[in-house]
Amino acid sequence: MAGYKSKMVEPISLPARERRERNLERARYNVFNLPADEVFIDLLTDSGTGAMSDAQWAALLRGDEAYAGSRSFDRLESAVRDVMGVEHVVPTHQGRGAENVLYGTLLSDAEDAVVPNNTHFDTTRAHVANQGAEPVDCPVDGAHDPDLEAPFKGNFSLERARALVDEVGADRIPLVIQTITNNSAAGQPVSVANTRRVRDFADEIDATFVIDACRFAENAYFVQQREDEFAAETEIAEIAREQLGYADAVVMSGKKDGLVNTGGFVATDDEELFERCKQRAILYEGFPTYGGMAGRDLEAMAVGLREAVERSYVADRVEQVRTLGSLLRDAGVPIYEPVGGHAVYLDAAAALPHLEADAFPGQALVCELYREGGVRGVELGSFAFPDAERPELVRLAVPRRTYHREHFDHVAETAATVLEKGRDVDGLEIATEPEMPELRHFTAGLEPRSEER
Template identity: 45%
Template sequence: MLSHDIPLPPPYRIRVVEPIPFLSPRERREAIAAAGYNPFNLRADQITVDLLSDSGTGATSSAQEAAAAVGDESYAGARSWFRFRDEAADLTGYPHLLPVHQGRAGERVLFSSLLRPGQICVSNTHFDTTHANVELAGAEPRDLPCPEAADLDSAEPFKGNIDLAALEQTLAGPDGPRVGLVLLTITNNGLGAQPVSMANLTAVQAICRRFGVPFFLDAARFAENAWLVREREDGYQELTPREIATRAFQLADGCVISLKKDGLTAIGGLIGLRDDDLFARCEANLIATEGFSTYGGLSGRDLERLAQGLREVVDPAYLAARAGQTARFARMINDAGVDTIQPAGIHALYLNAGRLLPHLSPAEFPGHSLGCQLYLDGGIRSAELGSLYLGTLDAGNRLVSPAPFELVRLAIPRRVYTEEHFLYAAAVLGAIAKDPERIRGYRIVSAPPVLRHFKVRLAPLE
């Protein structure tokens, strides 16, 4: 802050820009119909403001591109690997680090080396690919979000926490011996981008030690979690975001990270480990499936961008500007008459579509309807996080049990959009909120058995 509480602008200026398309309403109608009404099937050049994901969609800096220009592409032992490894080791404190091309590759390598069929992985909330990779390892993903998470409107600061009492009960109960891993997602992407407190992480460490269960972090947004800890949790105001992130990593036995988020790059991931035997198993798996352990499917140029990105992402000025941008976007949307999960996190806002469209039942997929309308009216792409994503279907693809909430996620790419893009998106939403009854529901035409939302096809209801 400057004097008089004037917020500082982002600590960068923009010198390379990319044009974005503006399609006509008719072109958008045709595009979404041809995509089977699934925004994942749209072409990126049919989208005006793309809020589908914050993953790999950020802008790199001039320093990252300068570093990439001197990337070392040696097959083994490249200089770029050591630069990246040293940065990641300094940040996380883990003695063993393995590079992977993205988060889910790290999940596959870790889970297939750590979990045995029939075991349980307990989490605050598994992200979709994490859930799928636990199941592919033959294990059962089990979510134990804290009770505060169920109230979308409350201002509780750490609704990303795991339910400590439920975790202890699970470990002490009949299923306890089957728990092979406790995995905390920071921040909780499946549940409103809500952060996990250091107190919760510390308590989970103590419980896991008592029961002898490995405790890992899914740390895709480690810097954003650290920023929210600094803002919201007593005792952390004097620490830098980097110091807070390091303390979080120190509490866990290891981590898996998609660096497409807080690595500030288009691609990349990391596994961090303390255990020597687990490292040996993961390394063997990595070499067979991802690449040698000094590149893991990444180019030297990627590793250079990542090493620099890990420095830039914990800059307090960057994090303050990004958190401020999301908070302002949330206020614009709320003022336009649409509720979002409170309090706003950083990487995304979650629209309460169930509340906005009460005339649609969960079986008519209100979150999906709102997402399609955002595209039809404004060329805005979003992601449904409701019954289409989480509900249970019967053999005829009809909804049997709905998701707890009908949400739409607006993910915010890092360093990409300006205030005007957010004003535009909020205005499109505001127009929808003025006449929500005109929005129709959808039915599923075809759906794949796993990770349905990526490839499902739908049709509007008459």
């Protein structure tokens, strides 16, 4: 049962099928190009798409828009210290701004660097590559098996990381990243025990250890539920503080577990790294006490961080995603198991087995979900990650505090109908794409491989 009630609503409508067909053609079969007004249920991302609480809306009115020394920054800094246990904060306009600040700082002097991560997400991979470094994924065995039931399939593989050290040498690995939860591995959680081992590994090779913490509260909830060391009564914030405390720095998109529509930050206890990040932030984001955000946004995030670790909120959040997963499973739709914290991932290879990877089954499934029911998801397979070995997944990311059971019923019914017609679904091929392959899925244009629809 949801732990909140609606105080504001927005009308939505399902465009006619003929209109959806035209929209797909105009968007060149890339749903990023669809106008939001033409989408009925939007599960493209959970980043910045959620509903804020009444306390957050009230906080907006307190926003101090001072260029320097904003008291709204003081409230954000205090929230980060209390909730996450990290001392120094450099605010940015969103998560990729924080990645630019942190990875641009840490990799600026690194030559021929290699950066392991449990699994790089798209913008992380792109920022690492943009600094001239090579991003390398180190998922645990079974992370890409949609049918394997295991509690922490998002963990970082120390075996793969040590093999990487043997291959390239420790001196080429200045930075180690762990993403919690592991978005590219179907939103699977990471155990605190695994984070401790990664901390030790980083110390062994004298590398900086960074945690990408955009879904830190959801991860802490899974730890509370699944890791024997932590009792069910352990507070979510207590678990989060311990896990994040093993990192040298934290990079955060506040648009996820900050529960806001914009904003992010870098946080660290390392004063020297803090000063270096501040200087880069001034160049790319803004003065260190606003960093690309308005004062009102700083205020809303300060409240959101505290709300995100409330047991009632995060339990309801995870349960809502599980509900969508159960509805899809009951409808016969193949999904990645167990369901993660922010999204349900469809197994596109199993849903459309007649399509090979080079026909982009995930992207084909994304287009059919929109064609059939106005549902927008995102492909996270061979189209989004062309040079990585990933399963063919479609992510249905659930915006926080936004949709209700009847919306999920429609999503499940839509997906089931698509599967019934599965053999009639055409594969796709790329018609146009940008120069940077790590970001091609945002803007590339596609076309059907067979006859035009």
